[in-house]
Amino acid sequence: MPELTLEDLKRILRVAGGEDDPETLDGDILDVSFADLGYDSLAMLETVSRIEREFGTSLPDELVPDMPTPRVALDTINSRLRAAA
Amino acid sequence: MITGLGVLAPTGRTVAEHWSSVLAGRSALAGITHFDASSYPARVAGTVAGFAAREQVPGRVVPQTDRWTHLGLAAAAQALDDAALDPAALPEYEMGVTTASSSGGTEFGQREIEALWRDGPGHVGAYQSIAWFYAATTGQISIRHGMRGPCGVLVTEQAGGLDAIGQARRLVRGGLRAVVTGGTDASLCPYGLVAQLSSGRLSTGTDPARAYAPFDVDAAGHVPGEGGGMLIVEEAEAATARAAAHRYGTVAGYAATFDPPPGSARPPALGRAITAALADAGLRPERIGAVFADAAAVPELDRQEAHAIAGVFGPYGVPVTAPKTMTGRLYAGGAALDLVTALLALRDGVIPPTSGVRHPVDELRLDLVRDGPRQADLEHVLVLGRGFGGFNAAVVLSR
Numbered sequence: 001m002p003e004l005t006l007e008d009l010k011r012i013l014r015v016a017g018g019e020d021d022p023e024t025l026d027g028d029i030l031d032v033s034f035a036d037l038g039y040d041s042l043a044m045l046e047t048v049s050r051i052e053r054e055f056g057t058s059l060p061d062e063l064v065p066d067m068p069t070p071r072v073a074l075d076t077i078n079s080r081l082r083a084a085a
Numbered sequence: 086m087i088t089g090l091g092v093l094a095p096t097g098r099t100v101a102e103h104w105s106s107v108l109a110g111r112s113a114l115a116g117i118t119h120f121d122a123s124s125y126p127a128r129v130a131g132t133v134a135g136f137a138a139r140e141q142v143p144g145r146v147v148p149q150t151d152r153w154t155h156l157g158l159a160a161a162a163q164a165l166d167d168a169a170l171d172p173a174a175l176p177e178y179e180m181g182v183t184t185a186s187s188s189g190g191t192e193f194g195q196r197e198i199e200a201l202w203r204d205g206p207g208h209v210g211a212y213q214s215i216a217w218f219y220a221a222t223t224g225q226i227s228i229r230h231g232m233r234g235p236c237g238v239l240v241t242e243q244a245g246g247l248d249a250i251g252q253a254r255r256l257v258r259g260g261l262r263a264v265v266t267g268g269t270d271a272s273l274c275p276y277g278l279v280a281q282l283s284s285g286r287l288s289t290g291t292d293p294a295r296a297y298a299p300f301d302v303d304a305a306g307h308v309p310g311e312g313g314g315m316l317i318v319e320e321a322e323a324a325t326a327r328a329a330a331h332r333y334g335t336v337a338g339y340a341a342t343f344d345p346p347p348g349s350a351r352p353p354a355l356g357r358a359i360t361a362a363l364a365d366a367g368l369r370p371e372r373i374g375a376v377f378a379d380a381a382a383v384p385e386l387d388r389q390e391a392h393a394i395a396g397v398f399g400p401y402g403v404p405v406t407a408p409k410t411m412t413g414r415l416y417a418g419g420a421a422l423d424l425v426t427a428l429l430a431l432r433d434g435v436i437p438p439t440s441g442v443r444h445p446v447d448e449l450r451l452d453l454v455r456d457g458p459r460q461a462d463l464e465h466v467l468v469l470g471r472g473f474g475g476f477n478a479a480v481v482l483s484r
Contacts, residue, residue, distance in 0.1 A: 018145040038145060046211035053207065 002055050004077050006030065009070055012050050017043035030071040041065075057081060087336070087482075088329040089168025089317030090425045091160035093269065095131035095310050095412045099163065103422075104429045107437040108458050112411040114293040114308055114441075119273045127287040129296040130273050131310025131413030143229065149212045150225055151190030153271035153311075156418075157222035158229065160315040161265050165230065168317040169330050170263060172230040180232035181261050182223045183252045184315075185245025185268030187416035187472075190217040191277035198276070226265055234261050239268075242472030243379060243414060244341065246313070246421030247480045251339035253318040262320055267424070268417035269313035281309055284473050286383050295441060297410050299380035300387050300453055302444045307382045310409075313418020314425040333428040337465065338366025338481030346475075355379075355477045356393035359467065362479035363397070366465070370398050373481070374463035375436045375454075377423045379471040380407035381414075384446075386471070391449035400450035403467075404459060407439045420470035424480065427466045431484045436461050 010025045017039045019025070024037060034044055044064045052059050057080060067073040090100050095113035097103035106113065116122070117130045138147050138155040146158065161182075165172065172180055193216040200208040215221055220238040227236050235256055239248040246268045253266035272281065281287055288306035290296030297308040324332060340361030342354035363370060376398075379390055394405060408426050409419055430436055436459045445453050468480045 016148070018143075018148045020144045042149070042211050042215065043145075049207065049211060 002081055004051060004055065004074055004081065006070060006074060009074065012047055012054070013039060016046040016050050031069050033068050051077060055081060057084060086319050086321040086324045087316050087333045087428060088319045088324050088331050089164040089170060090333065090428065091163030091167060091315040092422065092425055093133055093136060093156040093160045094312040094314065094415070094422055095133055098133065098136060100167065100425065107408040107411055107426060108435065110411070110438045110440050110457065112293065112440045114297065114411065114413060116293070117273060120275055122278070125278060126289045127278060127282060127309070128291055129288065129293050129308045131308060132273065133312045146225060146229070149216060150221060151193035151216050151271070153186070153188065153190060153269050154216070154222045154225055156271055156312055157184060157269040157315065158225055160267065160269060160313065161226045164265065164315040164317050167331060170317060172232055175262055177231045177233040179234055179262040180264065181234040181256050182227045182232050182236045182265045183239065183249050183256065184223045184226070184266060185239045185241065185249040185417035185421060186219040186222060187240065187242045187245060187270045188272035188277055188280070189219050190221060191272045191280065192274040193217060195274050195276035222269065232265065241476040241478070242474060243416055243419045244470035244472035244476040244478040245417040246419065246424055247339070247468060247470045247478035248341055249421065250316065250318065250336055250424060250480060251341065251478070254336045254339060257318055257320050262323055264318045265315060266318055267313060267315035267421040270416040270418045271311040272416070273309065273311050278309070286381065286473070288382065297382055297413060298441045298443070299378070299382035299407055299410065300391065300445050300449055300451055301442045302446055304382045304384050304387055308413040310413025310415045311418070312412070312422070313415050314422040316424060334431050334482045334484050336480060337483040338362040338368065339479070340365055341476070341478040344475035344477065353389045353393070355390060355469065355471060356396050358477040358479040359393060359397050359469070362467065362481050366481040366483065368465055368481060372465050373398070373403055373467050374461050375430065375466045376403050376405045377427050377466065377468040378405050378407045379469045380409060381471065387446070387449065390469070390471070391451050395450055401452040403452065404436050404454050404461065405451045406436050406454040408437045410440045410442070420468060420478070423468050424482065427468050427482050431463050431466060431482060434460060434462055
């Protein structure tokens, strides 16, 4: 079963939303909000869309506001991936 | 008062580079390099070579925006730097941004349309929603520099840069401290080029030295280009009070008119724009030291422009130049870059030449500056722009 790891998420964020400082996503960011990391709602829509494509799953746009941090995003998306498996 | 200039153009990626190119009559026109254009009817263009968005645009913004916005952001940063104006030190609602755009984000849009047709709707990026939009450059400049007063975009094709600075002047008169204005365009991808072909005004010439020859017996359309210029318009007293390093000139007069529909018996409205801009500046025609022409290089449009100029200034009555022959027509960036060039001409007392013209049409009775720059003690110059669809604008700049 495919699983979205924190490293996957960071990699996709970097491509989807760009980055000003390569170190922004380093360290313990699990509970830092995407907004504080500099990724706005549009960047998150783009990120989720790329995850859908890469993991062959469907993630409704409505999920985005309910995933404020990387930890919540990983939990939410991985539980959907497990349910679909 | 204009206190800062920025340029990203085929003739240079800085103001100084651009100015030295146009004074030397060094045309930047060459074969299209962004893609293989060998099967397209138009193959010559003015390209901004060597521009690396990653070096001049914040990393977050690069994937969210089109090349035209990258060029606009870079030019705006140059202009603010040139003005030594730090927006962070000023009240954010007392600064605005008014740019011109003509094509929007065509290169970005082409990429997304390709993804749509090749892979389906799920593959279209979220940023398409903001990247294509005409106001994207204005918005990104506003966000980047924290300039949150009145912001807008003018979409009047090649007249856009003049309409934008007219609006900037209006905003400053209304109480704004500073406005970033100007324009860029970048539409040299296949989709952008094909969209331009529909105007019927693109040159099919393949010799870069002759493909764009306005007011010439061989005039047969224009060469497209990308890039443009940005300018900082400040309230004059505030600029003086802070001892702004550069005081390039003022927007003494501005007017815009609209042509009658095709087939109308009424004459084109460019002459009226010139007269109204001079009246707005309170200047008689003989005070104007040079005219920066629109230079469509479509014989009928050249005739209209020459007729309008001669109608106000008399035959051979004023030096006329078109340095855009070295960049191609930049659409929203065209008149904006002409404003920058005209301000440098005022500063240095020299009129840059027109390139590519070998056999001027005698009946046009224009005193066309070509072959080399012409020294002139300039106090006031006139910049003209005509946008596809009937737009005319005229700006008088004064030292």
